[in-house]
Amino acid sequence: MTTLAPPTAPVGQHTTTTTTTASGGRSGPVVWMALPALVMFVGFGVIPLVGVLALSFTTWDGIGAIVPSGLTSWRAVLSDPGLPHALWVTFLVMILSWAVQTPLSILIGVFLAAHKRYRGFLAVLYFIPLLLSSAAISITFKALLDPNFGLATGLGIPFLAQDWLGQANLALGVVIFVVSWQYIPFHSLIYQGAVRQIPTSMNEAATIDGAGRVRMFFSITIPQLKYTIITSSTLMVVGSLTFFDLIFVLTAGGPGDATRVLALEMYQTGFQANLMGPASAIAVILVLVGLALALILRRVGGGSASESQMEGA
Amino acid sequence: MVTTLTADTGRSTKPDVVRPSRHWHLRERNWLGGAAGWFWLFVVMLPIYWIVITSFKSQANYFSINPLAPPTDPTLENYRLVIQSDFARYFINSVIVTLGAVVPAVLISFMAAFAVVRGTSRLLRGVNGLFLMGLAIPLQATIIPVYLIIIRLKMYDSLMAIILPSIAFAIPLSVLVLSNFVRDVPNELFESMRMDGATEWGTLWHLAFPLVRPALVTVTIYNGLAIWNGFLLPLVLTQSPSKRTLPLALWTFQGQYSVNVPAVLASVVLTTLPILILYAIGRRQLLSGLTAGFSK
Numbered sequence: 063m064t065t066l067a068p069p070t071a072p073v074g075q076h077t078t079t080t081t082t083t084a085s086g087g088r089s090g091p092v093v094w095m096a097l098p099a100l101v102m103f104v105g106f107g108v109i110p111l112v113g114v115l116a117l118s119f120t121t122w123d124g125i126g127a128i129v130p131s132g133l134t135s136w137r138a139v140l141s142d143p144g145l146p147h148a149l150w151v152t153f154l155v156m157i158l159s160w161a162v163q164t165p166l167s168i169l170i171g172v173f174l175a176a177h178k179r180y181r182g183f184l185a186v187l188y189f190i191p192l193l194l195s196s197a198a199i200s201i202t203f204k205a206l207l208d209p210n211f212g213l214a215t216g217l218g219i220p221f222l223a224q225d226w227l228g229q230a231n232l233a234l235g236v237v238i239f240v241v242s243w244q245y246i247p248f249h250s251l252i253y254q255g256a257v258r259q260i261p262t263s264m265n266e267a268a269t270i271d272g273a274g275r276v277r278m279f280f281s282i283t284i285p286q287l288k289y290t291i292i293t294s295s296t297l298m299v300v301g302s303l304t305f306f307d308l309i310f311v312l313t314a315g316g317p318g319d320a321t322r323v324l325a326l327e328m329y330q331t332g333f334q335a336n337l338m339g340p341a342s343a344i345a346v347i348l349v350l351v352g353l354a355l356a357l358i359l360r361r362v363g364g365g366s367a368s369e370s371q372m373e374g375a
Numbered sequence: 376m377v378t379t380l381t382a383d384t385g386r387s388t389k390p391d392v393v394r395p396s397r398h399w400h401l402r403e404r405n406w407l408g409g410a411a412g413w414f415w416l417f418v419v420m421l422p423i424y425w426i427v428i429t430s431f432k433s434q435a436n437y438f439s440i441n442p443l444a445p446p447t448d449p450t451l452e453n454y455r456l457v458i459q460s461d462f463a464r465y466f467i468n469s470v471i472v473t474l475g476a477v478v479p480a481v482l483i484s485f486m487a488a489f490a491v492v493r494g495t496s497r498l499l500r501g502v503n504g505l506f507l508m509g510l511a512i513p514l515q516a517t518i519i520p521v522y523l524i525i526i527r528l529k530m531y532d533s534l535m536a537i538i539l540p541s542i543a544f545a546i547p548l549s550v551l552v553l554s555n556f557v558r559d560v561p562n563e564l565f566e567s568m569r570m571d572g573a574t575e576w577g578t579l580w581h582l583a584f585p586l587v588r589p590a591l592v593t594v595t596i597y598n599g600l601a602i603w604n605g606f607l608l609p610l611v612l613t614q615s616p617s618k619r620t621l622p623l624a625l626w627t628f629q630g631q632y633s634v635n636v637p638a639v640l641a642s643v644v645l646t647t648l649p650i651l652i653l654y655a656i657g658r659r660q661l662l663s664g665l666t667a668g669f670s671k
Contacts (some may be wrong), residue, residue: 077505080385091574091575092489092490092493092494092497092499092574092575093490093494093496093498094490095486095487095489095490095575095576095579096486096487096490096491096494096502098483098487099483099484099486099487099488099506100487100502101504101548101552102483102539102542102543103506103509103543103546103547104505105524105539105543106521106524106539106540106542106543107509107514107517107518107544107546107547108505109524110518110519110520110521110524111512111516111519113517113519113520113523113524114516114517114519115519117519117520124522131442131603134591151413151671157645163478165417166411169407169408170408170411170412170415171410171504173408173409173411174414181412184412184416187416187418187419188415188416189654189658190419190423190651190654191419192600193600193624193647193650193654194579194643194650195603195604195606195621195646195647196604196606196622196649197604197606197622197623197625197626198604198622198625198643198646198647201625201626201629201639201640201643202422202425202643203422203639205639205640206422206425208473210435211438211442212442213421213425213442215442216425216441216442216444217443217444221616222667225423243422244417246415246671247419272628289492290635300510300513303513303515303516304513304515306606306607307606307607307610307622307631309630310606311598311626321603322541325513325515325516327658328516328518329518329607329611332518333611334662339418339521340517342519342520345516345517345518345519346516348513348515348516349512349516349648350500352511352512352516353511353512354515355511356510356511357511371467373461
């Protein structure tokens with residue numbers, strides 16, 4: 063490998079100081095290395111992204127010919143009361159699942175950050191839900207929440223014997239609970255890693271100043287976790303737009319349309335009602351919501367840790 | 376200071392100014408974290424316990440005894456039913472899809488991350504911006520054009536149809552995590568490689584690859600889990616039972632045997648078992664790898 067000739071660079075290149083970073087002469091071969099990823103991402107990411115916009119101005123049943131039809135799909139989608147409803151449900155799931163996951167994840171993360179052997183063991187168990195597929199988790203909870211043969215009977219708590227997936231509000235609550243069940247472990251681990259990086263000297267200084275535990279948690283731990291909270295929240299919020307499989311298997315959007323989030327609305331319009339045009343319009347809205355959220359989160363947090371690192375380099 | 380072992384004896388009510396290590400504080404009186412921790416352990420483990428015991432119950436047993444009690448007549452009948460339902464084939468499909476997507480995805484993402492960090496051309500900056508944009512966009516929203524492209528490529532209802540978009544969807548996050556690690560490689564090392572006459576290609580494999588290995592593990596595991604458990608792509612891009620992956624098979628099996636809960640749960644156990652075994656073997660690397668990659 064090393065016997066190959068170095069890339070052809072202008073002679074002047076070599077005479078410049080050796081501590082300079084990569085320069086134009088070396089970009090040539092390096093650019094090629096990005097090519098495979100670029101081709102794949104353009105082919106199955108960027109082109110579909112443009113394509114979804116184009117398809118939203120057509121009529122297509124998924125099998126036959128694609129016929130341009132102007133704004134027909136958009137009119138149909140924007141006048142459908144199902145759209146604001148789906149947006150509202152998506153928003154509810156996003157906010158509520160964030161509000162449940164974040165405090166619990168931070169608490170558990172701080173708890174796990176302690177270097178104690180038994181907590182390492184607990185961490186192993188905590189992580190199990192992340193190994194399961196959303197399909198498996200949804201199937202499990204569907205059966206576990208059965209009023210007669212599930213948890214209610216098992217624990218002997220009559221209150222739990224509700225028709226969990228049959229009532230609109232309860233079903234939404236179940237979705238948020240199952241989402242939290244699946245993802246809290248992951249976010250706890252992120253927080254655990256971040257808490258361990260907080261310099262001990264800060265807590266020592268605070269102790270000398272006589273700060274109590276709660277005070278230290280809010281004055282040191284939380285501010286120090288700022289970037290982690292932004293990273294984790296971004297993952298939660300953008301991720302919540304893609305809770306497709308979980309809801310699809312758990313409630314299929316029901317009862318009625320109580321848990322029909324935007325991604326599910328898109329799938330059902332496109333692949334069940336065979337209306338690819340309107341489904342593409344919904345997909346465009348989904349993309350816009352995702353981009354808007356990412357921009358807002360960036361504004362709020364001033365860029366995540368990894369992005370600011372990137373810009374600073 | 377950090378390695379002080381006095382944490383367990385530090386129960387005195389007054390903070391000791393002489394050795395006020397972080398241990399003393401974060402460990403001892405974190406009752407709220409402790410309560411949350413133990414409570415969540417219960418919440419996590421109860422369903423898992425229930426899945427396992429129920430999968431060994433007969434249907435009669437399931438309907439007659441307490442749901443949380445272990446089976447009174449343990450049976451392997453449920454597992455036999457699942458295995459007879461062609462789950463071996465679905466397992467092989469999942470292995471092919473996961474390996475076929477993760478290995479190329481990680482390799483090309485690593486190459487791209489190296490290029491993005493080492494190159495200075497405006498082109499590469501644009502490429503990186505494109506990948507970063509991919510992070511903000513729910514890529515599932517592109518499923519309809521992906522479906523169209525797969526049809527046009529005459530790949531519909533093949534495992535390749537799942538593999539190609541899976542690779543593309545894995546790229547943005549992989550490049551972000553990997554480029555953060557490549558950036559940490561000291562520039563002097565790159566320079567000395569260059570002085571020795573190494574090509575960028577040689578530097579990529581002989582210098583960056585070993586140094587970035589923890590991040591490569593992180594990215595491999597993360598993408599591997601996502602693709603192994605993927606549901607939407609197989610659902611939309613395949614059709615025939617012979618092309619099913621495990622999550623999809625699970626879902627159709629559940630539709631077929633919805634009354635037979637123990638059998639359905641046996642299928643849940645069987646589809647998760649391979650991952651659990653891998654987890655048991657490599658859990659240390661997995662846990663530390665994931666946190667290393669994302670806490671940065």
